[in-house]
Amino acid sequence: MSWARSGDRSGIRSTMVRRRLLSAVTVLIGVVTVAFAVVHLIPGDPVQTMLGTGGAFVDPAQEAALRHELRLDRSLPDQYFAFLASAARGDFGTSFQTGEPVTRLIAEAAPASLSLAGAALLLGALIGTAIAVLSRLTDSRVLGSVLAVLPVLAMSLPAYWVAAVLLQFFSFRLGLVPALGGTGIRGLILPALTMSLPTAGVVAQVLASGLRAAEHESYVLMARAKGATRARVVWRHMLRNTALPAITLTGTTVGSLLGAAVVTETIFGRPGLGRLIITSLNAHDYPVIQGVAAVLGATMILISLLVDLLFTYLDPRVVSTAVWR
Amino acid sequence: MSPEPLLRIRGLTVSYPGAERAILTGVDLDAPAGATVAVLGPSGAGKSTLVVAIAGLLPAGARVGGEMWFDGVALHRLDEGARRRLRGRHIATIPQDPAVALNPVLPIGVQVAEALLIHGMAGRQQAARRALELLRSAGLPDPETVAARYPHNLSGGMRQRALVACALAAEPRLVLADEPTSAVDAVSQAGVLDDLASVTTGTGRTLILVTHDIGLAIERADWGVVLDQGRTVESGPIRRLAAAAQHPVTRALVAAAPHSRTARLRPRTDPAPSGTAREPAETGQLLRLERVSVVYRPTGRRFEPVRAVVEVDAHVRRGETLGVVGESGAGKSTLAALALRLVPPTAGRVLFDDADLAGLRGSALRAFRRRAQLVFQDAYAALNPQMTAGTAIAEPLRALRLANRAERAIRVREAADLVGLPASTLDRRPRELSGGECQRVVLARALVLRPDLLICDEPASALDAAMQAQVLQLLVDVQAELDLGYLFISHDLAAVRQVADRVLVLRHGRVVEQGVAADVLERPAHAYTRALVEATPGHRTAPKLPVHHVPTGGM
Known part of the structure; x- marks a missing residue:
């Protein structure tokens, strides 16, 4: 017995957005709290790092003055609530290292990382879909088994190795794209490709198994009974029905993509959030680390909202469901 | 040619x-x-x-x-x-x-x-x-x-x-x-x-x-x-x-x-010994619905409330079957959900043994859960594909902690015997069973709790004619043996005719007609009931077929 009723879809979307934004506040507070706790738990002291190079004599008065200036002499709860209050106003403080506002540092680094992650996501979805669809359409056994292995390979190859191979081949051997620090589209290609492979693997596997299962659905038989070609059956009938789990998973890979950006940006010598995190962690630059964590958290919340909104366009059955108990 | x-x-x-x-x-x-x-x-x-x-x-x-x-x-x-x-x-x-x-x-x-x-x-x-x-x-x-x-x-x-x-x-x-x-x-x-x-x-x-x-x-x-x-x-x-x-x-x-199936089926088993048989008059109403209405209000401002059931009066006695008929969307399934306390009435009362279902809590509610059971339309879908038939039948006993391991085995056997499931089928999983066998497992799972009321939601509609006949006969036999009350929901009038003592005709959630099955189905008073009866395949042309005497089961 089902009481699901369908109807006005724009109403469903606005309700969805409203509810999500409310819960986003709670999630964000959680994220910055964890970030705050973690930076203070990491062994090491920012003041020591800033003042001296290991073991050298440090003037206690100077150290105390710096500690006071950075407000690190206050109690932890004090620091925490002061941090929350200013974060609520969008102010994450200034970097211990450079004295620049954290928001400006992030604003400078974010575009490079976001375009890299975005390109990787797009590329991953395209490659993954192509592998899955091709494996359903091909009659060749050899191609079929190659396409079945590719996703596993794509997911298990480490980024540093893929990056090295791609650089060796496309930059050094063929000279097609710049090796390091390139800007613009051409500089984006190799790092984006490196990062896209795990996403491509996930998408390909989920889609391929979904398509395989859809083969036995009645609506597929009906489409074939109308005389539809294999390609039409796969593209028009099966793909949209099986896309939903793949899209969910793609959304969740965004988090690991941003993590992978750290490695990839380092290898390819690109500026971005990855590099910002590495340098800040090394310097125990608390405000920057906390700021970046908040921004990443917000990004994840936004992505999962977008995924859910996309569902309402792809599947007409996604509606508010009323259940009585 | x-x-x-x-x-x-x-x-x-x-x-x-x-x-x-x-x-x-x-x-x-x-x-x-x-x-x-x-x-x-x-x-x-x-x-x-x-x-x-x-x-x-x-x-x-x-x-x-x-x-x-x-x-x-x-x-x-x-x-x-x-x-x-x-x-x-x-x-x-x-x-x-x-x-x-x-x-x-x-x-x-x-x-x-x-x-x-x-x-x-x-x-x-x-x-x-x-x-x-x-x-x-x-x-x-x-x-x-x-x-x-x-x-x-x-x-x-x-x-x-x-x-x-x-x-x-x-x-x-x-x-x-x-x-x-x-x-x-x-x-x-x-x-x-x-x-x-x-x-x-x-x-x-x-x-x-x-x-x-x-x-x-x-x-x-x-x-x-x-x-x-x-x-x-x-x-x-x-x-x-x-x-x-x-x-x-x-x-x-x-x-x-269907058109050769017109009479109420009789139990094949002997009726209960006269010493234990009850006078029909003294048996009270097992289930009673008093002016019950259910209105579903979907979330979202622009949805219209759905009046699924409107001011329905009905009752089921021990040992009798109330057939509920009507088109899809008439409110039949909501009626089943009401009787099982899965949906609260928006207005009116649902009584089981004279106790208001809405007031049941704790052990009284658990007792009700044992005494009222559901038999599903799609038996295959109602069984967990990972569970063997025996495990599925034993599950309600485990869930309500009614018997220890040894007693469970005995009661599973009893229930399986009652529905005619051979012992060999108890180790099989649903996909290794036929449609008829799956429906027997579902019935045994309901009966293992020794309930008083069975809600049957289209119990035979997914089966072919021969299996349908077997399952309906089985329901009638079990009812006679255990003195059960049935709420039998179906759009198949021929099936209702075979098992129901009284019939309730629903349309758009309202009772159109209610009465003794033979009267309502043979001489419908309401135009809608007439339309339902006439829509039954074989009714319009009513060809004169020779009656072959094919027994429907063991004798």
Whole structure:
């Protein structure tokens, strides 16, 4: 017995957005709290790092003055609530290292990382879909088994190795794209490709198994009974029905993509959030680390909202469901 | 027989490598142009495989032998590309279950227009316009609205009509309809078949109608072909076939036809010893509904509240069956949910043994959960595929912590005996059981708790006629033995006639008529009940069939 009723879809979307934004506040507070706790738990002291190079004599008065200036002499709860209050106003403080506002540092680094992650996501979805669809359409056994292995390979190859191979081949051997620090589209290609492979693997596997299962659905038989070609059956009938789990998973890979950006940006010598995190962690630059964590958290919340909104366009059955108990 | 049939099949065989036995072992069939040919037979006879084979949609790996001629073309010699160009264009299929045969994410109009686009018979806009005409002629009065909707927005009958429109888009010459109405209620069924007839007869179109209901075949078909275990056992003009059935399988089909099932079934077991038998008068009302209404208010401001049940009065006594009939959407399932305390009444009261269900808490609620049980329509879906039959039957005992391991085993055995499940089936999982066996497991699972009230929601509708007869007989036997009250919900009037003592007719959530089963169904007072009765297959023509005495079970 089902009481699901369908109807006005724009109403469903606005309700969805409203509810999500409310819960986003709670999630964000959680994220910055964890970030705050973690930076203070990491062994090491920012003041020591800033003042001296290991073991050298440090003037206690100077150290105390710096500690006071950075407000690190206050109690932890004090620091925490002061941090929350200013974060609520969008102010994450200034970097211990450079004295620049954290928001400006992030604003400078974010575009490079976001375009890299975005390109990787797009590329991953395209490659993954192509592998899955091709494996359903091909009659060749050899191609079929190659396409079945590719996703596993794509997911298990480490980024540093893929990056090295791609650089060796496309930059050094063929000279097609710049090796390091390139800007613009051409500089984006190799790092984006490196990062896209795990996403491509996930998408390909989920889609391929979904398509395989859809083969036995009645609506597929009906489409074939109308005389539809294999390609039409796969593209028009099966793909949209099986896309939903793949899209969910793609959304969740965004988090690991941003993590992978750290490695990839380092290898390819690109500026971005990855590099910002590495340098800040090394310097125990608390405000920057906390700021970046908040921004990443917000990004994840936004992505999962977008995924859910996309569902309402792809599947007409996604509606508010009323259940009585 | 007419000179050259549009479809001629000789010695068709279908088998799968590695399978124990062939699915089809020798089917002969002639379908004259413009005629309707009924393909009859019990489930497992190979009817659906035959349809799929004619359409050329057998799964890869199937071995096909014999000959199939379509309008002088040897189908068995064509390659896949040529078969594909025939499909949807000249040979169309209307599949069995309308709930799953439409693509859930595409609008109806797009799906109806698709065949025209595939075969290059129209441009996009032209095809869309044609789709509206097709929907209208398939019996959907508001095609503009329907075309823009998705399958889940439509009722079962509307979906089935949409599928008819899909199949007929390219004006095929041969239409294959596989049990096109087994999943819709009697009123929609008659309507769908009427609409199907109107788009086939007079157009020179040939219809192959697969059914296990010979009454329906007599009404709708010219010729009949009876299959059993993968081969043709008898064929000929349908009326002659029904009236002078030669083969035992044909005779069993005639005996199981709904219009030959008119009397209340009697329990095969001896009635309870007179010492323990109760006077009907002293038995109180087990379940009572007092002016109950249920209004569903979907979330979201712009949805209309749905009045599923409106001021219904009803009761079920111990040892008696209340049949609930009505079209899909009449509120039958909501009534079941009310009786099981799964849905709270918006107004009115539901009483079980004179206690208001709304007030039950804690141990009283648990006692009620034990005493009122549900038997599902789709028994296969109601069983966990990972659990053996024995584990499934024992589960309610474990859930309510009613027995230890040893007692559980004994009670599972008892319940299995009661429903006639052999011990060997208890170790099997649902997919290793037949539809009838699955339904017995579901019944045993309900009975193992020794309940007082069974809510049966279309318990036999998903089974073929012979199994249906067995399950209904079983329900009657069990009722007599355990003195159970039944709330028996069905759109199948023939089934209700066989098990119900009293009948309640629902329409749009309201009680239209209520009374003794024989009175209500034989002499309906209300026009709506009359319409329901008349929509039962076999009712209108009421052919005089010789009564074959085929026993329905052990004696």
